Amino acid sequence: MVSSLLPDPVYIPRVHVGMDLLRKYNVPVPRYTSYPPANHFSDDIAALRPADLIANDNRPGCGPISIYVHLPFCQSRCWFCGCTNLITTRQSAADDYLDDLEEEIALTAPLMDPVRRVTQFHLGGGTPTFLSKAQLQRLGRIFKSAFPFAPEAEIAVEIDPRHLDAGQVEALREMGARRASLGVQDTDPAVQAAIHRVQPPAMNERAVTLLRNAGFTSINVDLIYGLPKQTVSTFARTIDDVLGLGPDRLSVFSYAHVPGLKPAQRIFDQQGNLPGIDEKLRMQILARERLPASGYVEIGMDHYARPNDELAVAARESGLHRNFQGYSTRAGASIYGFGISAISTTPDGYRQNHKSLATYRMALLKGELPVARGWRLTEEDRRRQVIIMRLMCEHRLDFAALSRELNVDVAGVYAGELASLADLEADGIVVRTGTGIEITDTGLPFVRMVAARFDAYRTRGAVCHARAV
Ligand code: SF4
Secondary structure (H helix, E strand, O other): OHHHHOOOOOOOOOOOOOHHHHHHOOOEOOOOOOOOOHHHOEOOHHHHOHHHHHHOOOOOOOOOEEEEEEEOEEOOOOOOOOOOOEEOOOOHHHHHHHHHHHHHHHHHHHHOOOOOOEEEEEEEEOOHHHOOHHHHHHHHHHHHHHOOEEEEEEEEEEEOOOOOOHHHHHHHHHHOOOEEEEEEEOOOHHHHHHHOOOOOHHHHHHHHHHHHHOOOOEEEEEEEEOOOOOOHHHHHHHHHHHHOOOOOEEEEEEOOOOOOOOHHHHHHHHHOOOOOHHHHHHHHHHHHHHHHHOOOEEEEOOEEEOOOOHHHHHHHOOOOEEEOOEEEOOOOOEEEEEOOOOEEEEOOEEEEEOOOHHHHHHHHHOOOOOEEEEEEOOHHHHHHHHHHHHHHHHOEEEHHHHHHHHOOOHHHHOHHHHHOOHHHHHOOOEEEOOOEEEEOOOOHHHHHHHHHOOOOOOOOOOOOOOEOO
């Protein structure tokens, strides 16, 4: 792209969130894609009773089904990656895995109400486009023959632009996919070499052209800030490059450095090329300035969308929801995750599959649901879940409305939590309104800090690795 040929400008962001606030609140807090967060799940499967969690989901008036399929294979390892993946170039590994998914469906589907419609189908990874055209076609047949899909089902796929051809796009369109999310991360050649993911901008342009020509109506681009060799200036060029692709949505994530959990990240410590915290915070500020200035609406933590995108519309109309895939417009759906590490969410709780392929496969061979851990929600968990998700999606609490919904006096029962917001109020992150509390525009990057004050498990020793910024 032309912008990558320009001389390196010294970019000085117009600071609208004080660096002192960003530094002060840059402490580990969960991302709240669930409550309790997944690091609090228990491995006591006998107490969890996974089959009951599914059977109890078939209640009168229960909502639609959202399916997530984890496709873990990648042809090479990106050194920053925090996902559950398996590195291989053996294409037949995906055939064996499709056999596994058939086994898992055979154990799960009979426990489910057969008339409930699938309204969302999401392929994530790993790399879904590791699968060949024929393998993707088989994947579509497996799920569509096992579950009734609604005609308007939203079918979305995560795409690695380095591994995408016209045949795969054709298979995805046959499946009904209209939404794609492209992993770009950064377009700077030095950063790409440092993270072991070489992906020239021309590959991104080719992928977008293939997808648009095939009729994909929504394209998201994922970026990460805080990677090795990144500076505010290189990240500014990356943002310019991806804006040139005309995405409908952008996700801008903070790099999570957890070498204890992800050994490949140790190489960054050995090379000593990670940006300092101030540089990283300036990149976050840059994204929060550049993207709105380019016509995108900040949806919530890390996400941006065009104003007419359904995510932006849902945010304006209080219709936003949060799940393990991030923000969603579909309310009330039970989530059924298939494949290694996939998490399922039903009204009574969460269950997560084994992360190791061998253990996952062993459970299937024994004819058992391949669940490694999970959580049964208590009534108190459910109330806090609603409060935390309301803060994450709507950025405010209306005490009277919430009290009616939760059947408790919210201002009284959670008086201690509300009092604990005093420092956030003093820093202009939260304000008291006549009817409740509201997170300010300045406070938006700290929404997780506010939510964390209502997390009853925060003080009980669960280790959290994600920083607020
Ligand atoms: S970033 Fe994506 S392609 Fe790279 S290793 Fe992780 S899952 Fe695989």
